[in-house]
Amino acid sequence: IISSASQPSQELSEAPPAMEGKEEDVRLGANRYSERQPIGTAAQGGGADEKDYKEPPPAPLFEAEELTSWSFYRAGIAEFLATFLFLYISVLTVMGVVGNPSGSKCGTVGIQGIAWSFGGMIFVLVYCTAGISGGHINPAVTFGLFLARKLSLTRAVFYMVMQCLGAICGAGVVKGFQTTLYQGNGGGANSVAPGYTKGDGLGAEIVGTFVLVYTVFSATDAKRSARDSHVPVSTYVHTVHRWPAAATVFGFVND
Missing domain, CATH: 1.20.1080.10 (Glycerol uptake facilitator protein.)
Incomplete structure (x- = not known):
């Protein structure tokens, strides 16, 4: 496996059809930063001019x-x-x-x-x-x-x-x-089902409300539109082209 994976084939060196048109996003996104920075968080580093997203300013307390x-x-x-x-x-x-x-x-x-x-x-x-x-x-x-x-x-x-x-x-x-x-x-x-206490019901409501608000925050996060946040695309391309052995072992591509 190691010997065959160490010699990248034509399939490893070429991106699959689903990756067509993504090379520019990858080049401007993950590849514009050094490898030492984690993929998906590099958009937060550097100066403000390097960010490819805009965080809205805090709303005033009273307007x-x-x-x-x-x-x-x-x-x-x-x-x-x-x-x-x-x-x-x-x-x-x-x-x-x-x-x-x-x-x-x-x-x-x-x-x-x-x-x-x-x-x-x-x-x-x-x-x-x-x-x-x-x-x-x-x-x-x-x-x-x-x-x-x-x-x-x-x-x-x-x-x-x-x-x-x-x-x-x-x-x-x-x-x-x-x-x-x-x-x-x-x-x-709603009422608490038999076998549960009001504290159990309160805990369930707290967890459910947290998941709801967390989903809203995640869906409205400005960083979701950043190129560098597309982790699956960046991870696939980096793995296939730079570490073919790992790509084979973890199942990204077939040996």
């Missing part, structure tokens, strides 16, 4: 000019409508499942339908409102972005107020349509 801007109130309305629709669809779906009198699995959308209603609504609403308000739809997301100085205190408070109002209105509409079903099932609110 009075926002209060006179129509885009500020339009963003709040978008958060209100998004949270309203999210609570309306998701709570109504839960009511339809837990309130099924027959108990038949085919009579409702089931547990998977509830999961799809939550996930599908978040996907649609974030896509629709991301360009208007950022698509927070959750006070936890707004508060986390505020702590990271991604938005001002003025906008954060306004967002959270509109989100809570939207959630109240969404649940209120469901209660108005299905009063008996809503009251009989406690509004579809």
Whole structure:
């Protein structure tokens, strides 16, 4: 294996078809830095002029000019409508499942339908409102972005107020349509399952909220657009062309 891998064949020296058009990105990205710097983090080193991404400046704590801007109130309305629709669809779906009198699995959308209603609504609403308000739809997301100085205190408070109002209105509409079903099932609110304590439930909520906010931060990170952040492309090319033996052993290419 070592003798054959030490003599790179034509397949090793040539990039696969999927790599066509990527050589320029690699040359300007990973190959522009010394090998001693880790791939994927080299974009953070050097002077500010060497970075191929732009980190937005911290948002001011209080920005009075926002209060006179129509885009500020339009963003709040978008958060209100998004949270309203999210609570309306998701709570109504839960009511339809837990309130099924027959108990038949085919009579409702089931547990998977509830999961799809939550996930599908978040996907649609974030896509629709991301360009208007950022698509927070959750006070936890707004508060986390505020702590990271991604938005001002003025906008954060306004967002959270509109989100809570939207959630109240969404649940209120469901209660108005299905009063008996809503009251009989406690509004579809979560409860701690038997065998678990309230502390267990609190811990699960903390972990789940952390994953949500962490995903939002990762998706909105300015470094994701940097050439040097494309680790799989850089790693493949560097491995094949500079360390063919390692590429063969680890399965990047066939011997």
